[in-house]
Each structure stands twice: as structure tokens, then as C-alpha cells.
Amino acid sequence: xxxxxxxxxxxxxxxxxxxxxxxxxxxxxxxxxxxxxxxxxxxxxxxxxxxxxxxxxxxxxxxxxxxxxxxxxxxxxxxxxxxxxxxxxxxxxxxxxxxxxxxxxxxxxxxxxxxxxxxxxxxxxxxxxxxxxxxxxxxxxxxxxxxxxxxxxxxxxxxxxxxxxxxxxxxxxxxxxxxxxxxxxxxxxxxxxxxxxxxxxxxxxxxxxxxxxxxxxxxxxxxx
Amino acid sequence: xxxxxxxxxxxxxxxxxxxxxxxxxxxxxxxxxxxxxxxxxxxxxxxxxxxxxxxxxxxxxxxxxxxxxxxxxxxxxxxxxxxxxxxxxxxxxxxxxxxxxxxxxxxxxxxxxxxxxxxxxxxxxxxxxxxxxxxxxxxxxxxxxxxxxxxxxxxxxxxxxxxxxxxxxxxxxxxxxxxxxxxxxxxxxxxxxxxxxxxxxxxxxxxxxxxxxxxxxxxxxxxxxxxxxxxxxxxxxxxxxxxxxxxxxxxxxxxxxxxxxxxxxxxxxxxxxxxxxxxxxxxxxxxxxxxxxxxxxxxxxxxxxxxxxxxxxxxxxxxxxxxxxxxxxxxxxxxxxxxxxxxxxxxxxxxxxxxxxxxxxxxxxxxxxxxxxxxxxxxxxxxxxxxxxxxxxxxxxxxxxxxxxxxxxxxx
Numbered sequence: 001x002x003x004x005x006x007x008x009x010x011x012x013x014x015x016x017x018x019x020x021x022x023x024x025x026x027x028x029x030x031x032x033x034x035x036x037x038x039x040x041x042x043x044x045x046x047x048x049x050x051x052x053x054x055x056x057x058x059x060x061x062x063x064x065x066x067x068x069x070x071x072x073x074x075x076x077x078x079x080x081x082x083x084x085x086x087x088x089x090x091x092x093x094x095x096x097x098x099x100x101x102x103x104x105x106x107x108x109x110x111x112x113x114x115x116x117x118x119x120x121x122x123x124x125x126x127x128x129x130x131x132x133x134x135x136x137x138x139x140x141x142x143x144x145x146x147x148x149x150x151x152x153x154x155x156x157x158x159x160x161x162x163x164x165x166x167x168x169x170x171x172x173x174x175x176x177x178x179x180x181x182x183x184x185x186x187x188x189x190x191x192x193x194x195x196x197x198x199x200x201x202x203x204x205x206x207x208x209x210x211x212x213x214x215x216x217x218x219x220x221x222x223x224x
Numbered sequence: 225x226x227x228x229x230x231x232x233x234x235x236x237x238x239x240x241x242x243x244x245x246x247x248x249x250x251x252x253x254x255x256x257x258x259x260x261x262x263x264x265x266x267x268x269x270x271x272x273x274x275x276x277x278x279x280x281x282x283x284x285x286x287x288x289x290x291x292x293x294x295x296x297x298x299x300x301x302x303x304x305x306x307x308x309x310x311x312x313x314x315x316x317x318x319x320x321x322x323x324x325x326x327x328x329x330x331x332x333x334x335x336x337x338x339x340x341x342x343x344x345x346x347x348x349x350x351x352x353x354x355x356x357x358x359x360x361x362x363x364x365x366x367x368x369x370x371x372x373x374x375x376x377x378x379x380x381x382x383x384x385x386x387x388x389x390x391x392x393x394x395x396x397x398x399x400x401x402x403x404x405x406x407x408x409x410x411x412x413x414x415x416x417x418x419x420x421x422x423x424x425x426x427x428x429x430x431x432x433x434x435x436x437x438x439x440x441x442x443x444x445x446x447x448x449x450x451x452x453x454x455x456x457x458x459x460x461x462x463x464x465x466x467x468x469x470x471x472x473x474x475x476x477x478x479x480x481x482x483x484x485x486x487x488x489x490x491x492x493x494x495x496x497x498x499x500x501x502x503x504x505x506x507x508x509x510x511x512x513x514x515x516x517x518x519x520x521x522x523x524x525x526x527x528x529x530x531x532x533x534x535x536x537x538x539x540x541x542x543x544x545x546x547x548x549x550x551x552x553x554x555x556x557x558x559x560x561x562x563x564x565x566x567x568x569x570x571x572x573x574x575x576x577x578x579x580x581x582x583x584x585x586x587x588x589x590x591x592x593x594x595x596x597x598x599x600x601x602x603x604x605x606x607x608x609x610x611x612x613x614x615x616x617x618x619x620x621x622x623x624x625x626x627x628x629x630x631x632x633x634x635x636x
Contacts, residue, residue, distance in 0.1 A: 047632055056537060056628035077541050084539020091631055095534040099234035109538040111227035157538070169631070 002029040002065075003164050003197050004053065009062035011048055022048045024220040025062070032164060035191050035198040037208035040217035046201045047169055049217070053199065054087055054167045055079040067164070084112055088158030090187070092170035095154065096142035102129055102153045103138040109160040128156035132186055148179035155186060159194075166191060168200040172207060184210065228544050231535070232551035238527055242520040247560050249513025250607050254564025255571055256509060257603040260502040262572045266593035267586075268495035272463070274586035275488055277369030278426045280457035281466050283487070284322060284479045286312035312480055319453040322477045326458065329473065331465050334366035337453035339443050343411035345391075345436065347399050354395060355434045356409060358443025367459040370424065370437070377403035377422030386439050388421035394433035396423045409436075413448030427587025491585065507606055514610035517556060521549055521618035532622050533630035546623035553615025560611075561604045568600065 011023040022045045030036055038046045051057040053064060055071055064071045066086055071079060083089075088109075096105050106125035110116055116124065129138050132152040134145075142150055151171065158166055168187060172180035184207050191198035202208045216223040236243055289311035316322055319337040326332045339358035344351050361383050365371055371379050375393060381403075382388045389409075391401055401407065405420045418438065425432055444450055458473075460466060466483035474481035485492065525532070532545055576593040 051628040051632065054537065054628075056631070057626075077543075080536065080539055080541045083537060089534075089537045091534075093530070095530050095631075097231075097234070097531050097534075099237060108227065108231075108535070111230070112539045112544070161539075 003032045003067065004030040004199075005065040006049075006053060007063045007065075009049065009052055009059045009064070011045075011052060011057070011059050013048065022220050023052070023059070026217075026220070026222055027062070028215060028222060030165070030197045030199060032197050033192060033195040034213065035188050035211040036200065037211035037214045038199065038201045038217060039203075039205060039208040039214050042203075044217040045220040046217055050167055050169050050199065050201050053165075054089060055083055084109060085161060086164050088161070088163040088166045090151070090154050090158045090166065090168040090171040092173040096145075096150055096157075098142045101139050101141055102134060102145065102156075105142065105153055106156045106160050109157060113161050125156070125160065128159055129153070131159075131190075132156045148175055148182065151175060151179070151183050152186065155183065155190075159190060159196075162194075162196075164196055166196055166198045168198065170201055170203065172202070172204065180204070180207070227540075228547040229551055232548045232555060235524060235528060235548065236552055236555060238524050239520050242516065242523065243556065246513050246517040246520055247556050247563075249509060249516060250557065250560030250611065251564040251567060253506065253510035253513055254561055254603040254607050255567035257503065257506045257606065258565065258568030258599045259571045259575060260506050261499065261599040261602070262568075262593040262595065263575060263591060264495065264499040264502055265596060265599070266576075266591070268492075268499070269594045270588060270592040271491060271495065271586050272484075272488075273369075274427055275491075276463060276484060277373065278428060278431055279484070279487070280367045281460045281463050281484050282458040282470055282473065282481060284316065284456040284458065284473065284477060284481045285454070286314050286480045287317065288474070288478050288480055289313055314454075316453045316456060316479060317451070319456055322456055322479060325477050326456075326473065328476070329469065331460050331462070331469050332458055332473075333461055334363060334459040336360055336363035336367045336457050337440070338364070338455055338457055339440060339447065339449055339452075340454040341411060341443065341447040341449070343409045343436075343446060345395065345399065345407055345409055347401060347405060347407040350399055352395060352399050353434070354391075354409075354436050356389075356411070356436050356438050356443055356446065358438050358440040358447075360440050364457070367457040373424040373426050374422045375425045377420065379422060382421035382437070385419065385421065386442055387416065387418050388439070389418040389442075390422045390424050390437040391420055392432040392435045393423055393425035394429065395436065396420070398433070409438075409446055411446040411448075413444075413446050416442065416446055418442070425587055427583055427585065429584050503602075510603075510607050510610050513560075513607075514614040517553060517611055518614035518618065521552060521615055522621070524552070525549065525618045525622045528622075529625060529630055532625050533627035536625070536627035537631065542623040545625075546619040549619030549622050550612070550615050553611045553619075557608050557611040561607050564603065564607070565600050568603070 007027045009023050009026040012019055013022045014020055026049055038049060040046050052059050066082055071082065074082065103122065103125050106128055107121045110121045110124065126138055129135055132155055134149060134152055137145060137149065145153065166187065171187065172183050175183060187198050190196065200211065208214050323335045326335050337360060341356055343354055343356045345354045382390055401420055403420055403422060406417055407420060408415055408417050438446065460469065463484065467485050470481045470483040535545065572593050575591045578591050579589060580591055582588045
């Protein structure tokens with residue numbers, strides 16, 4: 001069974017004269033343990049598609065299955081619960097909560113899920129930060145970390161609840177070349193090692209081509 | 225710790241100065257609310273204690289003459305009651321009968337007959353118009369606080385001599401009287417000479433400058449009133465029973481009967497208005513703090529839009545987000561109320577020790593306060609309602625944010 005299935009997604013954005021048809025019947029499936037890139041020019045509908053898949057937005061038409069669960073009829077709280085349990089997000093801007101340390105930021109999704117004890121959450125968050133190379137900086141606030149380090153904390157946070165799907169929107173877009181390479185390699189390795197799927201939106205054709213599969217988008221449709 | 229509470233605690237620091245201002249406002253609002261209520265309620269309670277100690281809880285005075293009825297014809301059973309024709313005959317002709325009738329009221333703990341009149345006090349070559357009150361000492365002490373009002377001399381000395389009298393402090397000062405002095409009282413009956421056994425002070429100016437207490441037997445001669453009484457002063461188990469009991473007594477004994485609440489209505493209304501007015505005035509501090517809290521939380525919501533979006537993306541529901549901001553208000557109000565109540569207790573204690581000489585409607589040499597837990601409850605409830613309303617709208621705004629739109633906007 002596929003990890004994610006998308007069928008005939010349509011989405012309009014804007015109102016009145018500015019209304020445009022951003023997605024025009026997009027459909028594909030995603031398997032675990034593989035990396036996928038959504039590539040295309042600005043305005044091609046990449047991010048719109050990613051947010052629909054991440055259940056952060058609702059399609060005008062079409063359906064999304066997460067595992068065997070169809071999500072179009074779910075309530076906001078149910079969709080939020082699916083995100084909490086099955087999805088991890090990495091955005092272009094790391095969006096760390098600056099009042100929290102790196103460790104505490106990683107623990108936030110676990111606290112919401114509520115399946116682990118405080119000690120277990122700390123241990124797991126510490127392991128994740130070690131896995132992304134920040135084992136010695138767990139107690140630092142977000143403001144005390146470099147951009148690359150903050151993005152790695154965001155990756156650790158995305159992995160906190162062992163999601164089956166990692167959704168990344170331009171995760172390297174705000175990083176220099178070296179850090180971009182490191183972050184992509186990290187995401188790719190984690191996806192392959194843990195059997196998780198990585199779906200990444202990227203402007204960068206080099207990074208997109210390093211994924212197992214590339215969805216090329218243009219004017220709201222997938223070309224190949 | 226629930227994650228919403230943890231996040232709320234950390235977010236509180238986002239606008240420290242503004243939040244601290246709101247908190248300070250709530251602390252001061254709660255403290256001032258309690259202090260002003262303690263003070264106004266304290267003065268009111270002290271006033272009530274004073275007037276009850278002087279004039280009693282209920283007074284039975286003039287006899288009510290039966291309502292006249294016009295009979296249609298001689299011997300006819302048809303008659304028409306004439307409204308508004310009630311007549312009051314001054315005084316109580318048979319006080320003992322009335323007092324005996326009061327035994328049927330379980331709420332009545334004591335009753336004492338009093339004869340009141342006018343007489344001129346002559347001493348030290350001066351004359352002074354007074355209102356002598358003839359009392360039965362034993363029973364009158366059960367319906368008044370006369371024994372505690374004595375500032376010089378003694379009740380015992382008054383009780384031991386039939387020709388002793390107790391004078392008000394203002395009279396004693398005006399006439400330069402001291403305990404042991406001899407005075408002449410000239411009334412409608414025979415002028416008589418008395419010895420000052422004690423001086424009393426109630427703090428009520430009118431009482432202290434015109435009232436003198438004599439024995440009942442002595443005043444009968446002075447005023448030429450061999451029988452009856454001017455009124456009967458009654459004490460009850462509980463002062464609050466008076467308004468309900470007075471009409472029942474009036475009906476039972478056919479004498480006009482007035483509860484202290486009716487008698488002192490004017491002053492009680494003044495105190496009530498003062499208390500409400502001060503509560504409203506001080507509440508504005510809390511309202512303004514609530515407004516500050518609203519502004520601060522709105523600013524935090526704006527500041528934290530991206531953080532809210534990321535929390536939503538990682539699985540926090542709209543209710544969680546709303547709770548984070550409501551909890552911020554909750555934390556501020558809890559801290560504000562606790563500190564405010566502590567400051568109020570300290571302020572009230574300090575105020576009660578500030579020396580101030582008050583005479584006129586009661587006698588006190590310091591601020592009078594009433595320690596009432598309901599003042600603290602009222603302040604806490606007002607602060608809680610104001611802050612929760614102030615927190616509700618920003619929290620709703622935060623909960624309504626669409627994470628996709630926010631993140632897309634931030635990324636573009």
C-alpha cells in the first residue's frame with residue numbers, strides 16, 4: 001500500500017479578478033523509504049500542492065489518502081492529529097520557537113502527541129539532535145545557533161514523532177551551498193535509513209535531481 | 225506540565241514590559257478595590273454598631289389608634305374602613321403589658337422602657353437645654369452599649385444612687401462638668417438636683433450634646449410623668465431580623481414599631497452609595513489594565529504568527545492555540561490577584577493603624593476597616609472577568625490563523 005496517494009487535486013487561489021487555478025487535477029503516489037522532489041518555476045503550484053498534502057490547506061476538488069485514511073472529510077482537529085502523528089514539516093525558514101532551547105523545540109511535537117514520558121521525550125530529542133550533528137548544542141536557544149544549525153534543529157523536530165512522511169518546502173533555500181548540501185544529505189539519508197518518505201519542494205534543479213523521483217510542475221499540472 | 229501551559233509561560237516573556245504594566249495594573253486595581261471596600265464597609269459597620277449601641281435595634285413608640293370605620297346604619301354589619309385615618313397617640317401607656325407581649329417573640333432578647341423629655345441643666349451659673357432619658361439601668365444595658373460608652377466615672381456609681389445622672393461628653397465639656405459635680409435639672413415637673421456619676425461619649429454629635437441619662441423613677445418626677453413610657457428599646461438575636469420583625473411586633477402590640485434600618489435609612493444609603501461609587505471608580509484601574517492586557521496579547525499574536533503556524537503544522541489544534549493565549553491571561557490574572565490580595569491585606573492593616581480622630585456619627589481615633597473575604601472574592605472575580613474577556617479576542621484571532629497561508633506568506 002502506498003504511503004500517500006493524491007488524486008485529481010484542484011485548487012483555486014485568490015478572489016475575484018485575482019482568482020487563479022493553481023492546481024489542475026494533480027495526482028500521484030508516494031512510497032516509504034524514497035525521496036521525491038517537486039520542481040518547477042515560481043507560481044507553478046509546487047507549494048500549494050505541498051500544503052494540500054500536508055493538510056494545511058483544503059483542496060477545492062480531489063482526494064488525499066494518508067496511508068489508508070482518506071482526508072477530505074476530516075475535521076480540522078482530525079487533520080491536525082494526522083499531521084501530528086504522520087507528518088513532519090521542514091520549511092525554508094526554520095521557525096524555531098526562540099523562547100525554547102533546541103532540545104525543547106524538538107520535544108514540542110512529542111509533547112502534543114503525549115505518548116512518551118518527560119524523560120523519554122528528552123532522551124529521544126537528544127538522540128535526534130545528535131543524529132543531525134547538534135548533540136552538543138541541545139541547551140542552546142534558537143537565537144544562539146547559526147542558520148544551518150537552526151535548520152537542522154527543524155529537521156530533528158520534523159522527525160520527533162517518527163512521521164511516515166517528511167514534507168520540506170525549500171528546506172535549503174535560505175542556506176549557503178555547503179549547508180544546503182549537508183541539510184539535503186541529512187534529509188535524504190534519514191528518509192532512506194528510516195523508511196520514511198521525503199517530499200521536497202525545490203527551486204534548485206541540482207538538489208531535485210538528487211532525489212529518487214522528481215515531479216516537474218508547470219501551470220498547476222505535473223508534467224512527468 | 226501541559227504543553228499549552230509551557231508555551232504560554234514562555235510566550236509571556238515576549239512582551240515583558242507591556243505584560244508587566246498590565247500585571248501591575250491588576251495588582252494595584254485589586255489592592256485598591258479591596259482597601260476602599262474594607263474602609264467604606266468598615267466605617268459603615270462601625271456606624272451601625274454605634275447606632276445600635278445607642279438607639280437599639282427596634283423601637284416601639286406611639287400607640288396606634290384603630291382605623292375608624294363608618295357604619296352604614298345603626299346595628300348594621302356593613303362598614304367602610306376610612307383609609308389614612310390612623311392616629312398615633314404619643315408614648316406607651318402600659319409598657320409592662322407591651323414588654324410581656326414581646327415574650328412571644330423568640331427573636332427578642334431584651335426590651336427596656338425609656339422615658340424621654342426636655343429639661344434645662346443648670347450648673348456653674350450656666351444653663352443648657354438637654355433631653356433627659358429615664359432608663360431602667362439593668363434592662364437598658366441589655367439593649368444598648370451604654371457601659372462601653374462611659375469615658376469618665378462609672379455605671380456602678382450611677383446604679384447606686386437614685387439621684388445620679390450620666391451626661392453626654394459634649395454637654396460636660398460645654399458646661400465644664402466633671403464626675404461628682406452637682407447639677408440642677410429643671411423640667412415640666414419638679415426641679416431636682418443630681419450628681420454627675422459618669423460621662424459618656426457615643427461619637428454621635430447630636431447624642432453627646434443633648435442627652436443625659438437618669439433613673440426612670442427620677443425622670444417621672446422631673447417630667448411629671450407618673451406612668452407609661454416614651455418608647456421601648458429592643459434588642460434582637462440578629463440585627464438583620466429587625467425589618468421583618470418590626471411589622472409583626474407592630475401588629476401584635478398595636479404600637480408603631482421601627483427597625484433600625486428604616487430609622488437610619490439616610491445614612492445607610494450614603495454608605496451604600498459611597499461603597500458602590502468607590503468600587504466603580506477603582507474598577508476602572510482593572511478595566512484599563514484589561515485593555516492593556518488586550519493590546520499586549522494582540523501584539524504577541526502578531527509577533528508570534530509564524531510560531532502559531534508552525535505549532536499548528538506540528539499538530540497543535542486551534543483549541544490548543546486558543547488555550548495558550550487564554551492561559552497567558554490566566555497566569556497574569558492569578559499572579560495579579562494573589563499579589564493584589566497580599567498588597568490589599570498589607571494596605572488594609574496599615575490603614576487600620578493610621579491615627580485619625582473622627583467624631584460626628586461615631587467615635588474613632590483611627591481608620592476603621594472591615595476584614596471581609598468577600599471583598600477579596602469580588603476583586604478577584606472582577607479582575608478575572610476583565611482579563612479573560614481581554615484574552616478571549618486575541619486568543620480567538622490566534623486560533624483562527626490559517627497555518628498554510630501564514631507559512632506561504634512567510635516563505636514567499
